[in-house]
Amino acid sequence: MDRREYIEFILDHYNNPRNHGAIDDPDILVNGGNPGCGDVVTMYVKVDDDNRVTDVKFEGRGCTISMAGASLVTELVKGKTLKEIEEMPYTPLIDQMGEDVVKSRLRCATLGMDTLKGGAREYPSRKATGQKLIQPIVLAHTLSTD
């Protein structure tokens, strides 16, 4: 794909986000981002008894690349185990978005994936204590003044 096609791919994810919205009663709800930068994302995950993802959705707001990256990662992780998500390389995500297009904003591109990886990493210890991983949404109040 050339640069314009990568951009069209990103804009398609931005304008038509996949798996957008909330999941009722999720097993994992994690927030990530940088309100100072304007990018915030919430990832919702349902897993089965083997910690395999059965559903994943996201909500958030921020720049084109961060929201497209969050949308894309929901497609990449469905059916994977949390362990597999933790160990997922960034390369497939970056390659699909076009390294040349997103290389100066890698943190934006990987915001959804990083947030999901954080949830995948923390969930097993929570599950062991019989809890879900539900983090409160924090810090969004800074958006208005930043």
Next chain:
Amino acid sequence: MSEYAHPEVLVETEWVAQHLNDKDIRIVESDEDILLYEVGHVPGAVKIDWHVDLQNTIVRDYIDRKNFQMLLSSRGIANDTTVVFYGDKNNWWACYAFWVFKLFGHEKCVVMNGGRQKWIAENRPLAKDQSTYAHTNYVAKERDDTKIRAFRDQVMKHVTGGNPLVDVRSPQEYSGELLHMPGYPQEGALRGGHIPGAKNIPWAKAAREDGTFKSAEELKELYQSQGITPDKDVIAYCRIGERSSHTWFVLQYLLGYPKVRNYDGSWTEWGNLVGAPIEK
């Protein structure tokens, strides 16, 4: 607008709409969200990405004279072109690019009041294709870092001398409540707080809901009530110098303060700097 000290540096969206085909004008979009230009831009506008186009890739610094000349030549900007800056985030990056152009002495720089947000809110046309122009042979002056840019050692002397600083970050960053967010430790600092003596006047207080600048009277009241007066040498800072470019523009051009510098090292430098005092 005539009440501003330098009303000539601000143009309205309607003025821009009337000058889209003016060969003496080059419209420049500078955004935080780097794909907004591709989503749609003011017809004829060229893109300048603060991260890719204005930064030195090896040293934390701006591009040198040679690269600035190449950049402007590639965008079809000549020495006598009037450059109209606009962008997202209330023109943060537009003011930042404006400030960098001033470091190199480009004379005719103006900002489109209200930026991208206002242009779109008014349902004005957007183009998707990249605008290209014949290369020019732009000749820049050497970058002058002495008048409108502040470095950490100068800030240290400024603090010691009891001179005014404006911290334009959010109150949470100023108080030290926020260091950085999960996933973004690179943009944080070891310590939270502010440079001693700095007044917290968030950049957004200078802007209206529609992204335009507040009136001269409102701006005077905003800064002078905090002791930031035109008789003083003022330094503004934020985290990396983009939000403080917005405040620098307000103080220097809209209010006509004669000595205002932007400390682009800002909190990402000061908050990590060995030996630098802070307040919370």
